[in-house]
Amino acid sequence: xxxIENLQVSVEGKPILKGLSLTVEAGRVHAIMGPNGSGKSTxxxxxxxxxxxxxxxxxxxxxxxxxxxxxPEERAHxxxxxxxxxxxxxPGVANMxxxxxxxxxxxxxxxxxxxxxxxxxxxxxxxxxxLGIGEExxxxxxxxxxxxxxxKRNEILQMALLEPRLCILDETDSGLDIDALRTVADGVxxxxxxxxxxxxxxHYQRLLDYIVPDVVHIMADGRIQxxxxxxxxxxxxxxxxxxxxxxxxxx
Amino acid sequence: MLAVKRTRRLDPDPAFTAAFRELAPRxxxxxxxxxxxxxxxxxxxxxxxGIPTQRDEAWKFTNVARIxxxxxxxATATELPLDRVLxxxxxxxxxxxxxxxxxxxxxxxxxxxxxPDGVIVExxxxxxxxxxxxxxxxxxxxxxxxxxxxLNTAFADGGxxxxxxxxxxxxAPLQLLFVTTGGEVPVMSHPRCVLRLGDGASLTLLETxxxxxxxxxxxxxxxxxxxxxxARLEHDRIQLPAAQSSLLxxxxxxxxxxxxxxxxTVVLGGALVRNEHxxxxxxxxxxxxxxxxxxxxxxxxxxxLVRIHHxxxxxxxxxxxxHVVEDRGHAAFAGKIVVHPGAQKTNAYQKNDNLLLSDDxxxxxxxxxxxxxxxxxxxxxxxxxxxxxxxxxxxxxxxIAAEAARAILVHAFAAEVIGRLADxxxxxxxxxxxxxxxGGGLDGALVETVLGEAA
Numbered sequence: 001x002x003x004i005e006n007l008q009v010s011v012e013g014k015p016i017l018k019g020l021s022l023t024v025e026a027g028r029v030h031a032i033m034g035p036n037g038s039g040k041s042t043x044x045x046x047x048x049x050x051x052x053x054x055x056x057x058x059x060x061x062x063x064x065x066x067x068x069x070x071x072p073e074e075r076a077h078x079x080x081x082x083x084x085x086x087x088x089x090x091p092g093v094a095n096m097x098x099x100x101x102x103x104x105x106x107x108x109x110x111x112x113x114x115x116x117x118x119x120x121x122x123x124x125x126x127x128x129x130x131l132g133i134g135e136e137x138x139x140x141x142x143x144x145x146x147x148x149x150x151x152k153r154n155e156i157l158q159m160a161l162l163e164p165r166l167c168i169l170d171e172t173d174s175g176l177d178i179d180a181l182r183t184v185a186d187g188v189x190x191x192x193x194x195x196x197x198x199x200x201x202x203h204y205q206r207l208l209d210y211i212v213p214d215v216v217h218i219m220a221d222g223r224i225q226x227x228x229x230x231x232x233x234x235x236x237x238x239x240x241x242x243x244x245x246x247x248x249x250x251x
Numbered sequence: 252m253l254a255v256k257r258t259r260r261l262d263p264d265p266a267f268t269a270a271f272r273e274l275a276p277r278x279x280x281x282x283x284x285x286x287x288x289x290x291x292x293x294x295x296x297x298x299x300x301g302i303p304t305q306r307d308e309a310w311k312f313t314n315v316a317r318i319x320x321x322x323x324x325x326a327t328a329t330e331l332p333l334d335r336v337l338x339x340x341x342x343x344x345x346x347x348x349x350x351x352x353x354x355x356x357x358x359x360x361x362x363x364x365x366x367p368d369g370v371i372v373e374x375x376x377x378x379x380x381x382x383x384x385x386x387x388x389x390x391x392x393x394x395x396x397x398x399x400x401x402l403n404t405a406f407a408d409g410g411x412x413x414x415x416x417x418x419x420x421x422x423a424p425l426q427l428l429f430v431t432t433g434g435e436v437p438v439m440s441h442p443r444c445v446l447r448l449g450d451g452a453s454l455t456l457l458e459t460x461x462x463x464x465x466x467x468x469x470x471x472x473x474x475x476x477x478x479x480x481x482a483r484l485e486h487d488r489i490q491l492p493a494a495q496s497s498l499l500x501x502x503x504x505x506x507x508x509x510x511x512x513x514x515x516t517v518v519l520g521g522a523l524v525r526n527e528h529x530x531x532x533x534x535x536x537x538x539x540x541x542x543x544x545x546x547x548x549x550x551x552x553x554x555x556l557v558r559i560h561h562x563x564x565x566x567x568x569x570x571x572x573x574h575v576v577e578d579r580g581h582a583a584f585a586g587k588i589v590v591h592p593g594a595q596k597t598n599a600y601q602k603n604d605n606l607l608l609s610d611d612x613x614x615x616x617x618x619x620x621x622x623x624x625x626x627x628x629x630x631x632x633x634x635x636x637x638x639x640x641x642x643x644x645x646x647x648x649x650x651i652a653a654e655a656a657r658a659i660l661v662h663a664f665a666a667e668v669i670g671r672l673a674d675x676x677x678x679x680x681x682x683x684x685x686x687x688x689x690g691g692g693l694d695g696a697l698v699e700t701v702l703g704e705a706a
Contacts, residue, residue, distance in 0.1 A: 047684025048648050051640060076650035088645045101659065102649040109650065140665075158649060 001063060001197050002047075002166055003027045008057035009039075009046050015080045016042045018222035019058065022168070027194040031200045031208055031233060034219035035241045041085060043219075044170040047199075048082040049075050053074035062166065076102075077109035079165030083155040083172050092141040095154070098142045099124060103161055127160045131187050156187040167191065168199045173207035185210030205237040220249040260301030263398075265645040266322035267297070271405060274325050278408060280379025285387035291347040293390070293404030302399035312583035312615040313554055318497045318523050319399070321468060323439040326353030329432045330633070332600075336360060341457045341489075341676040342424035349374055350428045353468075354409035354440030360428075366595065369416035372425060375443055378412035389445045393475055395529060398681035399499050407443035410472075413456075417449035419477070424674050433466025433496055437470065444474040448482035448510075455485040455673055459680075460500075462493030469497050476504030478512060480534060485673035486514040489681055492521030494550065501527045508534025518553050518682040521686055525554040532594075535565035544573045544668035546661075546688060547580030547612075557586040560595040564624075570601040573668055575661055576612035586617040586631070594624050601631040606664050608637065608657075618656040620663070658691030689692075 002024040009017040016039045024030050034040050046053045047060065049072035060067040065078060090098070104114045115123075128138055131153045132216065143151050152172055159167055169188065173181055188211050200211055209215075210228070216232040217224045218241075225245055226232065238243055271294050280286035302320040303310040318446055329352050340348065340360070349372070350360040356374040363372040378386050390404050411427055448454060458469060471491070478484060492498050498521055506512055518524045530539060545553035559568045574582035588599040605614045636672035638660050646656035665685055672678045686693050 048644075050644050050648075071653070072644060072647040073650050073652050080289075082648055084648075085646070087701055088642050090642055090645070090660070090663065092666055095658055098649075098659075099470075101655070102646075102651055105655070106650040107654065162649065229599075 002199070003061045003135065004058070005048065005060075006058040007046070007060060008055070009042060010054045011042065016222055017046070020158050020219075020223050022224055024153050024197045024199055026165070026197050029192065029198040029200060030213040030215045030217065031213035032202070032217045032219050033205070033233065033236060038204070038217055039222045041170055042191065044082055044168050044201055047075075047168060048072060048183065049079065064081065068190045073105070075107075076162070076164075077201060079162035081159050081162055081167050083152075083159055083167065083169045085171040085174060087143050087151040087155055088147055089144045089146070093142045093146045094148060095138050095140055096124065097163060102158065104143060106162055123161060125155075127157055130190070131157055131160075132183050133157055136233070149177065149180035152176060152184055153187070155186055159188050160187065160191060166197050168201070171203060172200070173202055173204065181207065182210060204231065205233045209235045218244065220245050259304055259306040261304055261316055261320060262297060262320060262667045264301055264320050267402075270323070274406065278406065279376040280383050280386065281384035283379065283387065286375055286379060286383050286390070287326045289387045289512070290389045290405050294430070294505065294536075294589065296401035297398050297405055300396065300401055302398060304475060309556065309585075312581075313523065313525065313552065315523065315525075316497075317611065319469060319499070319616060321437070322473050323437040324434070325406075326355065326438045326440055326703060328354050328355060331430065333360070334430070335463055336430060339428055339430070339459055339461050340426070341425045341428075341680060341683070342674060343457075343676055344415070345423035346426050346457070347372060347421075347423060348426040348428065349411050350430070351409040352430045353360060353432055353438055353441075354442060356409065358501065366421070368417050370419060370421070371412060371414040373412050375407060375410035375412060377446065378445075382412070383517050384460045386445070389475060390443065391474070393503055395501070395503060396437070397501065397527075399471050400473055400501055403441045403471050406439070406441040406471075410442035410444045410468070411499045413444065413446045415448050415452035415454055418451050419449065420453040421455070424457050425652045426457040426459060426649075428459045428461065429470060430461050430463055431468035431470055431492070431496060432464045433462065433468035434491055435466060437467035437469050439471065442470065442472045444472075446474065448479060448484060450479045450483040452479070453483040453648055454485070457674055457677055458486065458488045460490045460492060460498055461497040462491060465495065467495035468491070470499070471510040472498065472500040474500070474502045476502060476512070478504070478506045478510040480507040480511045482507065483511045484513070486512065487672045487674050488514065488516040489677055490516065490524055491684060492519065492524060494522065496521055497523040498589055500660070501524050501529075503529050505531045505533050506537045506539060509536040510534070511538040513538075513540045513673065514542070515668060515673070516543035517548075517669060517672070517685075518543070519684050520582070521551060521553075523554070525550045525556070527556040529558045530570065531560045531562055532566045534563045537563075537566035537568075539566070539568040542668050544575070544665045546575040546685070547582050549578040549580060552581040552611045554583045555585070559588050559599065561588070561590045561597045561599060564593065564595045564597065566594075567598040568600070573604045573606075573692070574614060575606045575608065575665055576614055579609070581609045583614040583615040584633075585617040585619070587621065588629060590622040590624050590625045590627050595626040597624065597627040597629065599627070599629045603633040604622060605633070605635040606637070606661065607635055608661070631661075652692065654691040655693060656687040656691075662686065662691055662693070
């Protein structure tokens with residue numbers, strides 16, 4: 001589904017990704033773990049199309065498409081979703097209005113009719129209930145004054161409603177207490193399906209106790225350094241990045 | 252052109268004198284000697300004051316001569332089909348209303364029946380017949396040293412006389428709708444309104460200026476407000492002049508103890524729209540809240556001038572104005588708070604936030620505080636920024652196209668002020684026009700959502 005080959009990315013002239021290769025297959029959950037500054041978030045942002053990153057080499061294919069040639073909204077239309085580490089607050093844009101606008105933009109791009117109002121309401125309420133998002137939060141402006149946990153739940157709500165093929169979770173566990181972490185993880189697990197792939201980016205192993213990955217990649221210095229099964233995450237938990245990768249790469 | 256810059260005043264175009272001589276015998280109240288004299292005095296004052304240039308501090312950011320100092324013709328009777336006007340009839344089925352087209356009352360669309368005893372709502376032309384001396388006195392008592400006010404006094408054609416006796420609260424809103432059609436030679440109209448609310452009286456006033464057609468027009472409006480102690484006025488203003496047309500509007504008002512004046516102004520369109528306010532707080536416990544939003548694009552300028560005088564202690568005033576400047580648009584704000592000696596315990600705030608969407612737009616903002624008392628809370632602030640790249644990315648990453656994402660964010664910025672309009676039908680009109688203007692494929696869903704939640 002997603003094939004990254006030798007991806008090289010710089011920010012303000014400084015190389016961050018230095019030849020990263022990765023293949024993600026449908027139906028699988030891939031975890032990317034790495035120390036601070038390893039380039040994890042850069043990878044997430046480049047895949048979603050955020051400005052300010054210069055791709056200096058390599059390529060990324062998403063299905064049949066050259067992902068890097070697409071605008072951010074076209075990537076969303078193609079089925080890519082990034083649950084952000086720091087969801088922005090947008091005062092003046094009601095959460096409900098935003099959700100409907102996003103769903104319809106994606107349906108329209110896929111040649112579907114707009115979602116009927118009743119169906120929209122039913123879906124939103126159902127997913128919101130599962131994620132413990134109250135009616136009041138849906139009526140508020142998008143993320144405005146939301147707590148850290150509420151923002152992350154709201155990201156998962158969007159993910160559930162937009163029905164992407166590839167879900168990228170960027171440090172979704174940061175700032176979550178254990179209950180919120182469980183709710184968010186349950187939300188993600190409900191979405192697991194044979195057609196859908198996940199790229200779970202995290203610093204800590206904790207999240208992976210709840211979202212059990214099929215494949216674990218250890219990233220450092222702008223590259224994937226090691227790849228293995230879930231046991232690799234546990235090994236990391238015991239030995240630390242330094243023990244696993246050596247002092248130089250873990251810095 | 253250099254000569255223009257060096258002087259603070261220009262002589263008015265001779266066409267004004269010709270128009271005044273020709274028109275004076277036919278203006279409302281010409282049979283009244285007192286009114287005729289006030290008009291003559293007004294015109295003489297206009298000639299003496301001349302047309303302000305940008306050397307005049309109050310017009311520093313605005314070249315008004317370009318728009319107002321040229322031959323214009325007084326309006327002739329214009330026929331409009333109802334469907335052109337219908338979208339602008341606000342306030343719901345119970346609203347009372349006076350409709351003017353090019354300064355002339357349209358009785359077929361106006362409705363002032365069934366009002367409580369003692370309430371007066373009549374056109375200026377009618378007031379000139381029923382109360383010429385009172386009208387002459389009202390026109391004569393406003394001399395603010397502003398040439399366009401004097402010009403309005405000389406030519407006052409449309410407009411209204413509105414009076415609520417003490418204790419009367421009108422539940423249904425009252426709309427004053429001014430439509431201009433314009434022409435190749437700009438058509439001028441000079442609506443003058445006098446609004447007096449007795450002790451504890453209350454009113455929702457919907458003032459709407461609409462330009463229909465491609466032609467040019469100049470509307471030079473003056474409103475004199477007087478709120479007695481405890482009176483309440485909600486004043487929703489929607490200004491939608493046509494592209495070639497301009498609107499100069501002056502509000503002069505005095506606010507008695509414990510009165511509340513809430514005004515919200517939405518400006519969309521117009522070559523020059525200039526809103527000037529001079530408000531005097533004359534007692535304790537006054538609440539004066541002014542908000543506005545304007546969205547000038549290429550060839551458009553929106554000016555807001557506010558002067559609030561706190562002349563008594565213990566009152567509150569708040570100014571909150573927003574501009575969205577697109578393309579080559581121009582917005583100017585000058586707000587002044589004067590706290591007079593003895594006006595202790597005054598709370599006075601002023602804020603001007605600007606969203607500058609292009610490199611070619613211009614924003615001028617000039618806050619001023621003059622405080623002659625030592626126990627007051629006053630603040631002012633101005634901001635100018637562009638759309639946040641991170642926020643735009645967030646919306647686009649959810650599938651919303653760039654143009655639509657921009658429109659949503661600009662709408663969010665402006666909607667805060669639109670939400671302050673007191674009347675739901677006024678909000679709906681402002682919303683619809685704003686969304687249409689922003690483009691980006693935003694449909695009625697936005698209006699529906701916003702209004703649905705408001706309801």
